[in-house]
Amino acid sequence: MTETRLRTWTHSAAYGLATLFIAALALQNLRYGFYQLFYLASGMAALTFAGNIYTFICRRHQLSAPGHLIILTGLNSGLIAAMFTLDSPGITHWIMPLLVLNLLILPLRQGVALSLLLLLPASALIISEQPYAHATIIIPGLLLLLAAASLYAWHYDNMAQSAEDLAITDPVTGAHNARFLDETLQKEISRAIATGHPLAVINIGIDYADQAIDLHGKAGLQTLFRSITEHLFGVIRAGDTLYTINDSEFFLILPFTPEEGVRVIAERIRRTISEQNWPVTGKTTVSLGCTSRGSGDTRTDNLRKRAHKALEDAQRKGADSVWFSPGESISA
Numbered sequence: 614m615t616e617t618r619l620r621t622w623t624h625s626a627a628y629g630l631a632t633l634f635i636a637a638l639a640l641q642n643l644r645y646g647f648y649q650l651f652y653l654a655s656g657m658a659a660l661t662f663a664g665n666i667y668t669f670i671c672r673r674h675q676l677s678a679p680g681h682l683i684i685l686t687g688l689n690s691g692l693i694a695a696m697f698t699l700d701s702p703g704i705t706h707w708i709m710p711l712l713v714l715n716l717l718i719l720p721l722r723q724g725v726a727l728s729l730l731l732l733l734p735a736s737a738l739i740i741s742e743q744p745y746a747h748a749t750i751i752i753p754g755l756l757l758l759l760a761a762a763s764l765y766a767w768h769y770d771n772m773a774q775s776a777e778d779l780a781i782t783d784p785v786t787g788a789h790n791a792r793f794l795d796e797t798l799q800k801e802i803s804r805a806i807a808t809g810h811p812l813a814v815i816n817i818g819i820d821y822a823d824q825a826i827d828l829h830g831k832a833g834l835q836t837l838f839r840s841i842t843e844h845l846f847g848v849i850r851a852g853d854t855l856y857t858i859n860d861s862e863f864f865l866i867l868p869f870t871p872e873e874g875v876r877v878i879a880e881r882i883r884r885t886i887s888e889q890n891w892p893v894t895g896k897t898t899v900s901l902g903c904t905s906r907g908s909g910d911t912r913t914d915n916l917r918k919r920a921h922k923a924l925e926d927a928q929r930k931g932a933d934s935v936w937f938s939p940g941e942s943i944s945a
């Protein structure tokens with residue numbers, strides 16, 4: 614189930630249950646002749662019902678649906694106004710479902726802020742109107758409920774974030790994976806076309822990777838792969854992005870980098886790697902295939918294929934070398 618679909622289900626269920634609960638409260642109050650509470654509950658049930666319809670209309674955009682904040686602000690302010698104007702101490706119990714609704718539906722910060730805005734005046738009212746023993750039970754109880762629900766929402770947000778990170782991260786190296794490469798490269802190509810800025814890419818391969826596996830095993834190569842990834846993160850500048858592919862290759866996207874620039878950074882990477890002592894293998898070298906976007910390059914395939922071909926050319930020249938393949942230009 615996607616994140617958006619899960620949220621749509623959660624929002625519909627929360628609004629649906631709240632509507633049923635508040636409508637039952639309204640009927641109960643009508644039955645016993647508490648007309649003011651009946652009107653309040655009917656208004657609130659109408660708002661939660663509107664929330665359900667809004668969830669259905671915006672079902673594809675639940676991650677950023679600003680209407681929920683308006684609906685819940687209406688519900689919370691309605692309840693605050695009622696607490697101060699109606700002479701009905703039991704109304705403070707309505708706070709609990711509203712706190713849960715705030716945190717289930719709104720993003721964490723908005724949910725906590727709105728709940729605190731509801732709790733502060735409610736606590737003042739409870740302290741001033743209810744016996745001390747009641748107040749000391751109700752207020753900590755409400756705060757506990759808010760803390761528990763916030764903790765749950767925070768935990769859920771973190772889990773969703775980690776699932777998102779896992780989907781785009783290589784588990785061995787911690788760099789981005791090949792799946793995310795195409796997505797980012799296409800965005801960078803579109804940006805370069807729109808702004809006219811240069812864009813370069815580098816495909817890097819560890820030399821003699823197959824022989825390293827034969828000698829040190831797959832685990833040995835993975836250790837080396839991880840160490841070189843860390844080194845590359847230290848060499849590239851902010852805005853550049855690093856990807857690990859095929860167990861022994863790297864890919865770098867270098868926005869705003871002209872041909873002379875890509876040659877400088879590629880040479881720096883080659884030199885710094887060949888000069889260091891690496892875990893498992895000791896001395897290691899890499900070969901680099903570089904290219905920059907020409908006016909004819911509008912798709913990721915062109916750049917990826919050309920960078921890969923440049924890497925093969927570099928490897929054919931011998932290990933520890935750089936090959937640059939210029940971008941194709943289409944004259945207007």
Ligand SMILES: Nc1nc2c(ncn2[C@@H]2O[C@H](COP(=O)(O)OP(=O)(O)OP(=O)(O)O)[C@@H](O)[C@H]2O)c(=O)[nH]1
Nearest residue numbers: 848849850853867868869870871873874875877878
């Ligand atoms: N994308 C990218 N380009 C780099 C990087 N390092 C060097 N370059 C390119 O190489 C050019 C020359 O870099 P340097 O030799 O470090 O000289 P510099 O004047 O200190 O470079 P900057 O002040 O970063 O422009 C830069 O203008 C960039 O185009 C890097 O880490 N990432």
